Amino acid sequence: MTEVKREVFGQMSQEEGGGVVEKFILKSDSVKVEILSLGCIISALEMKGRDGEFSDVVLGFDTLEGYMRKHPFFGAVVGRVANRIAKGRFIVDGKEYQLFLNNGPNSLHGGARGFDKVLWSPQVLPNGICFFRLSPDGEEGYPGDLKVWVTYMLTGGELAINYRAQTSKATPISLTNHAYFNLAGQGSRDIYDHEISIEADSYLPVDDTKIPTGEVAAVQGTGFDLRQPVLLGKHLQKFRLDGFDHNFCLQQAEARRLVARAHHPPTGRTMEVHSTQPGIQFYTGNNLDGSLKGKGAVTYPRHSAFCLETQNWPDAVNKPHFPNTILRPDEEYNHTTWLVFSAA
Numbered sequence: 001m002t003e004v005k006r007e008v009f010g011q012m013s014q015e016e017g018g019g020v021v022e023k024f025i026l027k028s029d030s031v032k033v034e035i036l037s038l039g040c041i042i043s044a045l046e047m048k049g050r051d052g053e054f055s056d057v058v059l060g061f062d063t064l065e066g067y068m069r070k071h072p073f074f075g076a077v078v079g080r081v082a083n084r085i086a087k088g089r090f091i092v093d094g095k096e097y098q099l100f101l102n103n104g105p106n107s108l109h110g111g112a113r114g115f116d117k118v119l120w121s122p123q124v125l126p127n128g129i130c131f132f133r134l135s136p137d138g139e140e141g142y143p144g145d146l147k148v149w150v151t152y153m154l155t156g157g158e159l160a161i162n163y164r165a166q167t168s169k170a171t172p173i174s175l176t177n178h179a180y181f182n183l184a185g186q187g188s189r190d191i192y193d194h195e196i197s198i199e200a201d202s203y204l205p206v207d208d209t210k211i212p213t214g215e216v217a218a219v220q221g222t223g224f225d226l227r228q229p230v231l232l233g234k235h236l237q238k239f240r241l242d243g244f245d246h247n248f249c250l251q252q253a254e255a256r257r258l259v260a261r262a263h264h265p266p267t268g269r270t271m272e273v274h275s276t277q278p279g280i281q282f283y284t285g286n287n288l289d290g291s292l293k294g295k296g297a298v299t300y301p302r303h304s305a306f307c308l309e310t311q312n313w314p315d316a317v318n319k320p321h322f323p324n325t326i327l328r329p330d331e332e333y334n335h336t337t338w339l340v341f342s343a344a
């Protein structure tokens with residue numbers, strides 16, 4: 001049985017839109033997750049360790065003010081298109097569209113005011129919460145009225161996140177959740193003692209603005225081969241990597257399958273990621289710099305968290321050989337990612 005409670009988290013100022021932000025608390029025997037109606041943000045996720053102790057394993061803020069200031073998408077649903085679109089430009093059915101550029105020469109995570117920064121309409125379900133939003137035609141430069149539903153369902157140690165959407169005009173779409181995890185507990189200094197594995201035979205090399213070059217490179221014999229678990233700190237050293245911020249190419253099947261796993265031997269905590277999505281961005285918090293004051297007044301230095309963002313491949317809208325990312329009016333976008341938490 002999952003218990004679902006709601007409470008007021010904060011009030012946005014007039015300049016911010018003036019709405020009330022609610023917090024929904026989903027609680028099972030082994031997991032308690034808190035989700036905001038602002039950006040569908042996972043603001044806390046407590047899970048058990050081997051010793052039975054609960055710890056909050058996601059980065060975030062104690063108050064709404066934290067989330068209203070600039071931060072790197074902590075816990076949020078990002079869209080209309082997660083990740084980068086080269087020069088914020090693309091062509092659909094012969095018509096060119098220009099998005100707002102918010103990441104050097106590129107568009108990142110939906111633009112200036114993406115899905116992470118807006119209020120969603122909540123509907124409480126027996127074991128979870130569904131958020132709805134209409135993204136209007138032309139929002140951030142994207143075509144078509146897009147109806148979006150994001151549903152979080154908690155069953156025991158499994159959190160399912162389902163993304164559904166319908167559009168009035170052909171549009172690119174790729175939705176993900178951008179939670180930052182540290183299975184030692186949020187506020188722990190680094191993630192070097194985590195074991196990571198990703199079920200990918202290939203990955204996407206990027207240029208110096210982080211746009212995929214177009215090559216789909218084999219992981220075999222490189223630091224990107226994470227098919228067997230690696231201890232992250234040692235692995236980064238061994239391959240002289242500054243960290244990961246790359247898309248790993250998953251098996252092209254729309255069925256649920258295990259795509260990644262993170263394990264923290266000292267506490268026994270494990271998170272498995274299962275998904276229907278074609279890609280997963282593995283990010284090791286390379287841009288965290290200790291300047292943000294997080295929950296419980298901790299700071300978040302470089303490499304103090306990781307993200308495993310299931311999504312379509314970056315810049316797929318400009319790369320015909322990448323998986324299709326265009327949603328058409330007679331179709332429905334429907335993807336699910338399952339986060340499975342356990343301790344042993």
Ligand SMILES: *[C@@H]1O[C@H](CO)[C@@H](O)[C@H](O)[C@H]1NC(C)=O
Pocket residue numbers: 164254276334335336
């Ligand atoms: C979404 O896809 C899943 C299969 O991954 C299916 O079980 C579910 O019924 C679909 N949802 C809708 C509303 O079509």
